[in-house]
Amino acid sequence: MKLNLKIWRQENKDAQGKFENYNIDNIHGDMSFLEMLDVLNNQLVEENIEPVEFDHDCREGICGMCSLQINGEPHGPDRRITTCQLHMRRFKDGDTITIEPFRANAFPVVRDLAVDRSAFDRIQQAGGYISVNTSGNTQDANSLPIQKENADMAFNAATCIGCGACVAACKNASAMLFTSAKVSQYALLPQGKVEATERVLNMVDQMDKEGFGNCTNTGACEIECPKGISLENIARLNREYLSASLKG
Amino acid sequence: MSVLDSKIPSGPLAEKWTKHKNDINLVNPANKRNIDVIVIGTGLAGASASATLAELGYNVKTFCFQDSPRRAHSIAAQGGINAAKNYQGDGDSNYRLFYDTVKGGDYRSREANVYRLAEVSGNIIDQCVAQGVPFAREYGGLLDNRSFGGVLVSRTFYAKGQTGQQLLLGAYSAMNRQINRGKIQSHTRHEMMDLVLVDGKARGIIARNLVTGEIERHAAHAVVLASGGYGNVFLLSTNAMGSNVTAAWRAHRKGAFFANPCFTQIHPTCIPVSGDLQAKLTLMSESLRNDGRIWVPKKKEDAKAIQEGRLKPTEIKEEDRDYYLERRYPAFGNLVPRDVASRAAKERCDAGYGVNKTGQAVYLDFASAIERYGKEKAFSSGNKDASHEEIIKLGKEVVEAKYGNLFDMYEKITDQNPYETPMMIFPAVHYTMGGLWVDYNLMTTIPGCYATGEANFSDHGANRLGASALMQGLADGYFVLPYTIGDYLSNDIQTGPISTESKEFEEAEKSVRNQIDKLMNAKGDKPADYFHRKLGLIMWNKCGMSRNEKELKEAIEEIAELREDFYKNVRVTGKPNVKNQELEKAMRVADFLELGELFAKDALHRNESCGGHFREEYQTEEGEALRDDENFRYVAAWEYKGEPKEAVLHKEELVYENIELKTRSYK
Numbered sequence: 075m076k077l078n079l080k081i082w083r084q085e086n087k088d089a090q091g092k093f094e095n096y097n098i099d100n101i102h103g104d105m106s107f108l109e110m111l112d113v114l115n116n117q118l119v120e121e122n123i124e125p126v127e128f129d130h131d132c133r134e135g136i137c138g139m140c141s142l143q144i145n146g147e148p149h150g151p152d153r154r155i156t157t158c159q160l161h162m163r164r165f166k167d168g169d170t171i172t173i174e175p176f177r178a179n180a181f182p183v184v185r186d187l188a189v190d191r192s193a194f195d196r197i198q199q200a201g202g203y204i205s206v207n208t209s210g211n212t213q214d215a216n217s218l219p220i221q222k223e224n225a226d227m228a229f230n231a232a233t234c235i236g237c238g239a240c241v242a243a244c245k246n247a248s249a250m251l252f253t254s255a256k257v258s259q260y261a262l263l264p265q266g267k268v269e270a271t272e273r274v275l276n277m278v279d280q281m282d283k284e285g286f287g288n289c290t291n292t293g294a295c296e297i298e299c300p301k302g303i304s305l306e307n308i309a310r311l312n313r314e315y316l317s318a319s320l321k322g
Numbered sequence: 323m324s325v326l327d328s329k330i331p332s333g334p335l336a337e338k339w340t341k342h343k344n345d346i347n348l349v350n351p352a353n354k355r356n357i358d359v360i361v362i363g364t365g366l367a368g369a370s371a372s373a374t375l376a377e378l379g380y381n382v383k384t385f386c387f388q389d390s391p392r393r394a395h396s397i398a399a400q401g402g403i404n405a406a407k408n409y410q411g412d413g414d415s416n417y418r419l420f421y422d423t424v425k426g427g428d429y430r431s432r433e434a435n436v437y438r439l440a441e442v443s444g445n446i447i448d449q450c451v452a453q454g455v456p457f458a459r460e461y462g463g464l465l466d467n468r469s470f471g472g473v474l475v476s477r478t479f480y481a482k483g484q485t486g487q488q489l490l491l492g493a494y495s496a497m498n499r500q501i502n503r504g505k506i507q508s509h510t511r512h513e514m515m516d517l518v519l520v521d522g523k524a525r526g527i528i529a530r531n532l533v534t535g536e537i538e539r540h541a542a543h544a545v546v547l548a549s550g551g552y553g554n555v556f557l558l559s560t561n562a563m564g565s566n567v568t569a570a571w572r573a574h575r576k577g578a579f580f581a582n583p584c585f586t587q588i589h590p591t592c593i594p595v596s597g598d599l600q601a602k603l604t605l606m607s608e609s610l611r612n613d614g615r616i617w618v619p620k621k622k623e624d625a626k627a628i629q630e631g632r633l634k635p636t637e638i639k640e641e642d643r644d645y646y647l648e649r650r651y652p653a654f655g656n657l658v659p660r661d662v663a664s665r666a667a668k669e670r671c672d673a674g675y676g677v678n679k680t681g682q683a684v685y686l687d688f689a690s691a692i693e694r695y696g697k698e699k700a701f702s703s704g705n706k707d708a709s710h711e712e713i714i715k716l717g718k719e720v721v722e723a724k725y726g727n728l729f730d731m732y733e734k735i736t737d738q739n740p741y742e743t744p745m746m747i748f749p750a751v752h753y754t755m756g757g758l759w760v761d762y763n764l765m766t767t768i769p770g771c772y773a774t775g776e777a778n779f780s781d782h783g784a785n786r787l788g789a790s791a792l793m794q795g796l797a798d799g800y801f802v803l804p805y806t807i808g809d810y811l812s813n814d815i816q817t818g819p820i821s822t823e824s825k826e827f828e829e830a831e832k833s834v835r836n837q838i839d840k841l842m843n844a845k846g847d848k849p850a851d852y853f854h855r856k857l858g859l860i861m862w863n864k865c866g867m868s869r870n871e872k873e874l875k876e877a878i879e880e881i882a883e884l885r886e887d888f889y890k891n892v893r894v895t896g897k898p899n900v901k902n903q904e905l906e907k908a909m910r911v912a913d914f915l916e917l918g919e920l921f922a923k924d925a926l927h928r929n930e931s932c933g934g935h936f937r938e939e940y941q942t943e944e945g946e947a948l949r950d951d952e953n954f955r956y957v958a959a960w961e962y963k964g965e966p967k968e969a970v971l972h973k974e975e976l977v978y979e980n981i982e983l984k985t986r987s988y989k
Binding site: 104108119122123125131132139159161194201202206209212219220222260266 | 377390391397409448454456459461465481484494498501560564597600601604730731800801847901
């Protein structure tokens with residue numbers, strides 16, 4: 075198929091960005107969206123034009139590195155997948171596709187379609203861990219039975235890949251879904267209870283410092299999340315936060 | 323006498339590690355504060371080592387090329403992690419895990435290292451649970467296990483099909499704790515470009531900041547390479563796009579021997595190649611072989627009809643299907659090790675029984691598992707006369723709970739529903755057992771330069787068993803390196819900070835800048851991808867699942883020519899002092915073009931078949947690998963001498979005191 079691509083180009087975080095148009099041909103339905111961009115980039119190199127910078131790595135939907143706002147939606151039109159899992163069979167010959175970086179104040183553009191999501195790392199550093207030493211002198215794993223239901227819910231929260239689609243989808247650019255996933259994982263497990271109070275206070279505090287907006291319960295994040303992280307996690311975060319504030 | 327000293331401690335196998343820990347020197351906590359360690363890579367091996375070293379008190383600097391440490395490719399490991407916990411009471415023990423690993427590796431790994439791996443495996447699970455890793459559990463609240471290939475016990479712990487993700491996020495959280503304490507400085511979007519040696523010791527690195535293009539000097543008392551494997555030398559592999567050999571190769575060029583480069587794992591269950599411009603392949607977890615049955619049509623005309631789209635797999639009657647693994651290997655059936663399963667698939671496809679349009683695929687079928695689980699479920703929920711439809715519906719629910727995300731992934735990529743029609747799979751490059759040569763302390767032949775995880779060669783011999791890579795990465799990082807590195811660093815307590823203002827750093831920086839200039843100034847017109855794809859084809863066709871002398875010789879010539887062509891005809895657009903993906907790729911391809919040749923040279927010299935290395939000249943009448951223990955029971959460690967063809971071979975003889983060498987049989 076033939077496609078018309080409208081792609082955001084921006085030299086660096088301080089430069090003025092703009093859309094450029096590119097035409098591309100011979101795209102097959104079995105190609106992934108990022109393979110389509112690879113083809114474009116090789117074509118650009120052959121024309122001696124600087125290729126489009128975009129983030130990607132595992133190309134199987136788990137590393138969370140790929141991003142892209144495709145026709146206005148984070149990770150494109152399909153649900154429950156990342157951009158690297160989107161296939162061109164989703165598009166039609168002659169389509170125009172608009173490709174932008176994830177937009178949020180807390181995610182400055184690095185170049186073209188690549189953004190800086192280190193704010194997410196800093197939220198995790200503020201409390202997204204259990205303070206046990208890693209030297210191995212701990213108790214036997216099975217000395218701590220955990221209700222299967224809780225273990226499964228903790229797992230579901232823990233499958234967040236930190237891609238930032240929730241922020242990009244949110245009209246307030248809120249990072250509540252991301253933060254709540256980690257808070258929930260530990261809140262549901264006995265190992266996480268010990269530091270629950272400081273964890274939630276510190277992580278929410280860092281989230282605010284990074285300039286993410288507040289949650290107004292619109293739910294766009296849950297719909298766009300490639301891993302289906304549930305809004306229930308935000309509710310759990312709010313409960314944890316309230317009880318921590320009362321204790322604090 | 324070999325120049326390689328593996329430093330294996332004396333004494334009985336099961337006591338070596340404890341004895342060694344008691345014998346080696348320690349660094350007192352106050353002195354650790356004055357010692358800096360650089361860790362390259364933040365996958366399981368790197369993140370776990372960084373966290374533990376920082377916790378012990380060392381000052382750690384980590385480097386990863388991704389935008390966050392959490393994105394390292396360990397995250398994509400699906401199936402599980404082995405540990406000899408014997409929670410299932412099925413006769414597992416440290417010895418059995420050790421034995422299975424050495425046998426699975428076709429007797430080309432080091433006994434002492436493998437035993438230590440088995441010994442610490444249980445601790446990994448304890449540690450990860452303490453960290454909040456949400457492993458799968460049974461209804462009683464205890465941990466669940468599954469089986470993987472090449473073993474007869476259930477020792478694999480898992481978190482659905484995302485075990486690597488959960489373990490890596492655990493290690494990442496441990497890193498975050500230390501970053502928050504100021505004990506780890508994390509450098510993301512940075513790539514190691516060279517290793518710096520001062521007085522023969524590893525004392526730092528040259529790194530490129532991938533955002534600003536700046537060339538930076540970083541000094542430390544020791545450097546740990548946890549930079550992963552080199553499977554991307556094939557271009558098409560299950561590795562991440564960015565996975566590369568540069569850090570390891572640069573260390574090799576500075577004196578670290580590269581061991582067994584030809585030992586590569588071709589994983590049997592990957593989604594087949596769909597087009598010429600494909601960039602990577604996707605793995606379907608080996609755990610699927612617990613329940614999926616692998617088959618091809620028994621009749622060639624059926625295979626042909628399927629290839630031409632005239633027949634569907636579901637239309638082929640049971641008696642016309644060839645469950646070739648169950649037929650050839652009745653004891654292990656669909657759970658034979660990866661190398662055996664891959665070769666068997668290739669054998670059927672080469673003989674004309676393959677499916678898919680290309681004839682390069684086999685089926686992985688869940689129909690009988692769906693029926694079996696459905697019956698069980700119906701029975702246990704009190705529905706004793708369930709209809710066939712009810713059974714199938716219930717069975718699909720069970721299979722979905724176990725493998726749902728993998729099935730979804732398959733459907734997204736292929737546009738086919740694996741609940742209704744069997745999956746199509748084909749082998750693909752997945753893991754490299756070879757890597758930097760290390761001694762028992764995980765130190766390379768460069769003093770102060772360590773290699774852990776997939777970057778070293780030590781534990782998996784010629785073939786790795788499923789769910790053992792995660793085990794090795796975390797064992798090295800949490801439990802082995804933090805002890806052994808202390809022995810070396812105990813000599814550095816009075817050294818003081820290492821300066822980056824030395825002629826060694828200056829020279830290393832200059833050579834990196836020269837390499838960048840050379841690539842930026844090449845007057846070609848082809849992107850780095852073009853050369854990478856060509857290299858990948860040579861590797862796959864001539865150094866892939868089966869190899870022979872003639873083609874390996876051709877590969878060596880062709881790769882050398884391609885390398886020359888690359889430097890003449892590559893085009894790197896843009897500037898070096900900004901974010902520049904073309905430059906990043908070109909730097910990596912340049913190193914793959916050297917490694918590829920050494921790989922072929924190693925494969926050519928090893929006149930035997932073992933594990934993932936199958937030489938057509940050396941096989942039994944039944945087509946099984948024919949090892950030559952008399953002549954090749956050694957680790958081939960290559961010393962860099964300029965061009966890859968000049969590399970010098972050093973041998974580390976492998977001594978088996980606790981295991982009898984046998985022909986590996988899974989029949």
